């Protein structure tokens with residue numbers, strides 16, 4: 001995605017050092033200053049000193065196991081969002097009124113039909129992970145959470161029945177919400193080589 005866009009700088013967060021090592025390798029080939037932070041998303045967001053025009057949360061919200069955590073994460077996104085910025089959430093969603101269990105059965109049967117390159121052991125590992133770690137919401141629940149935080153526009157731009165791309169905007173700016181001096185830079189941030197800004 002970054003290859004096709006004009007991006008002034010990029011910041012990535014994940015609690016997996018392995019995932020960030022891959023991101024580091026991919027980003028190193030682009031002419032974009034970047035920083036990667038290893039750690040819990042909420043902890044890192046709370047300490048980010050900068051503001052962002054676009055925040056992309058790709059398949060991260062469904063890993064938050066309570067609505068309160070999702071609300072806190074959306075609040076932190078708003079806090080670091082620039083006044084005209086948008087948050088883009090790409091993730092799996094429940095159907096309206098679908099239970100988590102029904103969703104997991106649906107996800108599992110989709111995966112068994114689609115991921116034919118996986119052997120039995122790999123499939124079991126994947127399915128166990130999803131049953132243990134996936135806590136998606138329906139679009140209307142997600143909209144409710146976003147509204148409580150202060151987002152006033154939530155638009156679902158793409159939907160294949162399981163995955164959605166949702167854009168969130170707020171008329172209240174992060175600056176209003178912040179109302180305090182930027183905190184010190186988060187620890188754990190890496191700025192590989194000379195590519196990252198100080």
Ligand SMILES: C[S@@+](CC[C@H](N)C(=O)[O-])C[C@H]1O[C@@H](n2cnc3c(N)ncnc32)[C@H](O)[C@@H]1O
Pocket residue numbers: 013014015016019039040041042058059060063
């Ligand atoms: C389904 S993967 C998505 C990876 C990537 N964002 C993408 O879209 O390809 C979920 C990622 O979320 C990370 N993750 C899960 N919980 C997290 C948390 N609390 N803080 C930071 N990262 C988290 C995992 O390490 C994993 O890399």
